Amino acid sequence: MTNSADSVILGGNVITIDPAKPRAQAIAIKFDRIIVVGQDDEVKSLIGINTRVVDARGMTIVPGLIDAHCHGLYSGRRLQLEVNCSSDTLPSIIEVKKAIANRARITPKGEWTCGFGYDDTKIAEKRLLTCLDLDEVTLDHPVWVHHVSGHIGMLNTLGLRKANLTKESPDPAGGKYGRNPDTGELNGIVFETAQDIFNSGRNPIIPYPRPE
Known part of the structure; x- marks a missing residue:
């Protein structure tokens, strides 16, 4: 399945920081890039035989906050x-x-x-x-x-x-x-x-x- 994700995270409480869609359940990742943020059903379609699947079990997921140590x-x-x-x-x-x-x-x-x-x-x-x-x-x-x-x-x-x-x-x-x-x-x-x-x-x- 060529369009399958490398990794997916399901069942999470994803805070997107997107006012149009502030919450989601799942994330799909390919080539170290997020390709889909949505509900479990949307992301499950991207699971292939080599896809790593992570069950977030309701845990909260937020965007990475990078501290550049610039004070x-x-x-x-x-x-x-x-x-x-x-x-x-x-x-x-x-x-x-x-x-x-x-x-x-x-x-x-x-x-x-x-x-x-x-x-x-x-x-x-x-x-x-x-x-x-x-x-x-x-x-x-x-x-x-x-x-x-x-x-x-x-x-x-x-x-x-x-x-x-x-x-x-x-x-x-x-x-x-x-x-x-x-x-x-x-x-x-x-x-x-x-x-x-x-x-x-x-x-x-x-x-x-x-x-x-």
Whole structure:
């Protein structure tokens, strides 16, 4: 039977998300594609000798919901309120610093100036930002730049001070504070759980910005 389905599901409570036919009982599948959604009698005609038949026994079947892990609301907030440091728009550290400086100029003194999407593997200089870089941008605002991976944050000196971090601060479990290899001074780069004090938990140091 050449028009038989590869698989059919019978006896289900199928939610179709189709206003014209919101409910069905059965589904027929061929070549990994749904070819029929309807009642059992409609789909049974597509059963061949090699068709796999599944009895849903009244269970509910819904369309697949695919989470692309894009954090839609969070991403929208960032695009509105933070500096997009992607190398697609800011291909060098010089341009990243200029963009952050521009945002700092319209940010009240003492408030956080934040950026996101920085990628050291694609930026021209092929390195992370340090507090020396970000101190050149502003000394009046704490600065936070989030790496595109989500696993690294970069701060200026004032940002480190906001967290009371010093040379003597021990690395947190599961994280690390970047340090100058010669002096041991913090270099403004925080890895993994070392970011949590800034942007996670109930009382992060960087307040959750909300559009007015």
